[in-house]
Structures are given as structure tokens and as C-alpha cells.
Amino acid sequence: MSASLPTAITIQPATLADIPTIIQLAEATWEPTYRFIISKDQIEYMYRVIYTPTSLQRQMSEEGHTFLLLYAEGHPAGYASFSRLPAGDALFKLHKIYILPSHQGQGLGQNLIEAVEQATRQIGGKTLELNVNRHNPAISFYERLGFQRHREEDIAIGPYWMNDYVMRKELA
Template sequence: MTSAAPASVTIRPATLEDIPTIIELAEATWEPTYRFIISREQIEYMYRVIYTPVSLQRQIAEEGHTFLLLYADGHPAGYASFSRQPTHEALYKLHKIYLLPSHQGQGLGHHLIQAVEEATSQLGGHTLELNVNRYNPAIAFYERQGFQRHQEVDIPIGPYWMHDYVMRKELR
């Protein structure tokens, strides 16, 4: 069950000082997002690889990931991250997009996608792509946002595999 839509929504770029907020949001969103898709062991492994303070700092400072934080009624409720793909100047990748379970179904994911699209377009991006697990119900959300399935990939992550769709959207 979702609550009423927030009265105010703000999205702003995150800084290194926001890493604790990103971790707090990830802790609240990861397990509910993936518990029916991948094993608990894989969830814990991937979380440790992606969401340590050192890993997030590297993503921001060295790998060029831009994180956006979404605030609903002044409280952090979600985040997204994206970066330019090194192989193609006009291709950007949406690496992460998560909302607190209590804030899903209120149109906030659409706000985050729009913010990423606007930012990437301003940077010269023409195409936005993302990976999503082939069993993730969020596929329907991405399709509603205009993304289309581009290809299937199987990606090793440590001792585990991610069975994903690569989805793409052409930006206007």
C-alpha cells in the first residue's frame, strides 16, 4: 500500500558528503527490491561491493557517476545515478534508481527518470540505457517511461550472475 503523494518533491545532485544518505536509502531499498529475484547471499555480496563508502566515493570521484537525491516533503526518499559511457559520447547509462518502498507508486520514479534525462540531454546525451534483471517487475515501469528492451546479457559479479535486459530510450 502506498501513501499519498508528497506535497513537495526536490531533486538535487549528491556530493561526497551525501554518501551516508545514499547508504541509508540503499539499506532500506535493496533487500525489498531483490529478495524475490536473487538469493540473500547474492544480495549481501552485491551490496558489499556497490555500497561501501569507499565504493561510492570511487563511483563519484573516479568513475564519473552523478548521483541525484530525491527529497519528498524535505526527507530523502530515493536516488539515481548515471554516467556517460566511455565507448560512445552520446550514450549514458542509468546505473541506479531506487525509491523507499513507502514512496513507490506516487510518480516519484518518473520524476527521477525525468531528472536523469534532462541532465544527460544537457550533457549532450542522445540515448539512455539501463540494465534490469529479467525477473524484476520494474521492467514494466521502465517500459512506461519509454525504455525498450535492446538485448539480453548475462554478467558475472563475483561468484554470481546477473541475468539482465539492457533497455534503451532515445532522448529528444
């Protein structure tokens, strides 16, 4: 963790008007996050499926995803999205969490996850789960924050596979 934290951090809910900001952040974080884990073709395919304006609008408007934007020193530096899972009223899923590479190691990811946990608790959340590629170094980050490996899951996405751990954290 870096010794110098940004002095001004704000986290706020995103709206449909923030979709261009989310796309801008995704463009800066997606490839660096996955380039050593999955093929370039899979990175590009998944990005095209998940991060079009239409797809993000559907996630927000129809699929019930809440997006949070994190600002450091007034500039967008990260985002997360989460939703309640149909399996149970108290089970929520963290769909996305990304911090700009230039801002990683400053505690911002932890701040963003804590904001997601607080938001889910306020609406009855008791468990938060996420999917993470089984070769993603972020696994240790999630474990430090109290997430535990719950199961393995292989999910087809177009001609590719997401080979994930499902990790869970019980919220206090």
C-alpha cells in the same frame, strides 16, 4: 499509482558528503527490491561490493557517476546515478534508481528518471540505457517510460551472475 503525491519534491545532485544518505537509502531499498529475484547471499554480496563508502566515493570521484537525491517533504526518499558511457559521447547509462518502498507508486521514480534524462540531455545525451534483472517487475515501469529491451546480458559478479536486459530509450 497512489492518489496522494507528496507536496514538496526536490531533486538535487549528491556530493561526497551525501554518501551516508545514499547508504541509508540503499539499506532500506536493496533487500526489498531483490528478495524475490536473487538469493539472499547474492543480495548481500552485491550490496557489499556496490555500497561501501569507498565504492561510492570511487563511483563519484573516479568513474564519473553523477548521483541525484530525491527528497519528499524534505526527507530523503530515493536516489539515482548515471554516467556517460565510453562507447559514445551521446550514450549514457542509468546505473541506479531506487525509491523507498514506502514512497513507491507516487510517481517519484518517474520524476527521478525525468531528472536524469534532463541532466543527460543538457550535456549532449541522446540515448539512455539501463540494466535490469530479467525477472524484475520494474521492467514494466521502464517500458511505460519509453525504454525498450535492447539485448540480454549476463554479467559475472563474484561467484554470482546478473541476468539482465539492457534497455534503451532515445531522448528527444
